[in-house]
Amino acid sequence: LNDRRINLIEEGFDVSLRISALTDSSLIARQLAPVERYIVGSPSYFEKHGVPKRPADLAGHDFMLYTLLSRPNILEMENAKGEKEQVELKGRFLCNNADAMVEMMLKGMGLVFSPDVLCHRHLKSGALVRVLEDWTVPALTLHAIYPHSRHLAAKVRAFVDFTVEKFGPGKAPWVET
Template identity: 75%
Template sequence: MAVDLNGYAVYAKVVELGGFTAAADALGLSKSMVSRHVATLEDELGVRLLNRTTRRISVTEAGGVVFERAQRIVAEAAEAANEATCVEGAVRGLLRVNAPMTFGIRQLGPVMPEFLARYPDLNVDLTLNDRRVDLIEEGFDVSLRVSALTDSSLIARQLAPVERHIVGAPGYFEKHGVPKSPTDLAGHDFLLYTLLARPTHLEMTHEDGRREQVEVKGRMFCNNADAMLETIAAGAGLALLPDFIGCDHMKSRAFVRVLEDWSMPPLTLHVLYPHSRHLPAKVRAFVDFAVEKFGPGKAPWGAEYEMFTF
């Protein structure tokens, strides 16, 4: 059976505005045409949608159910039209972005003014948190993640590598000594990031290929690495920090890297977005911008601090 979707749209507008005349004015139709659309829809469904009097209309029980569905039809049609326009190249609408808390504050936040200036018709809803979000379930268009990837339902574009270093304040090493091997780390206090699967477990690989595992102990546990920086700088313990968080402190020598001939399993910054037959222009614009700012060899964090090691 053919379905006249126009009838649903007209009916939704009648209920929304509370009358045929108001709906006719809003839709640019005659009052008789609006009435005909509603009557045709009632005939197709075999139910009365509205009770009519000379002064007012009221929605029947069946009419209430149909109104909810009609609203969805109208909203989805509008969204489809907007996405079709975006696919054709207009970067506009609302872009919902998710990123890790510290990365968002330290790296993404500073470049967002440029992104907004580049696309003046685009609105951005930026959500920062350190938990793993479900982009599709939670309605995000795109996400930045620093981790190993396991979600095959998403498209991932590889950006800059993220190295992790064991660092501490110079004062800490003057007081407690400098570890010379991974096994020495067991005798030091750590500030531990609790969102790691095993915060106290370190797997390290020497540049000659040797591997060692060590369990470390901590006096402070925290779910955000940025919140630990002042405590590290005060000499309270060592920490395993990604370079995009600790780079400024290492460049200024507030933090010193140790065991530089050993490395942790590498991480990579990725930009992720759901599979789509037609990638909206707003998502493509953000992905291209992320590659421009954080692609391999372009990230603002780097190796300028390498000389400041023990």
């Protein structure tokens, strides 16, 4: 398991599960589930630092920035009225592993711009709180990606079929219904 973008062919991987916009390639991508992204933090963080009311307020908060994004410190959000705001996020903690960021966020160390797949169970339990629910960013999609091959290996086909069954449209456990 790895957060960085791998080269399946050069590095000898059979399948990659990728949450990102896809680039043109010779790889096959099976679309699985939508992935929303939220601004989240712990209740203890918000008790100490206050709750932002609009995206511009985020500039005064401490973020944990995910360094594998192309612009980890820039956030562009839009509300239902079509208003758009861009804010520069500040943070003392830079990380290239989303799971580590969630653990630190649970301890009240800052806010995270997090994919719902990573924070959904903590939101349900109340360990994390989502803010700015009226503001959104474009959703991403979880894909299973694998090299094009005339004869797909049985293990690859079985794994991709499993991921489609488990996380395909309407089935992902983190997607609210």
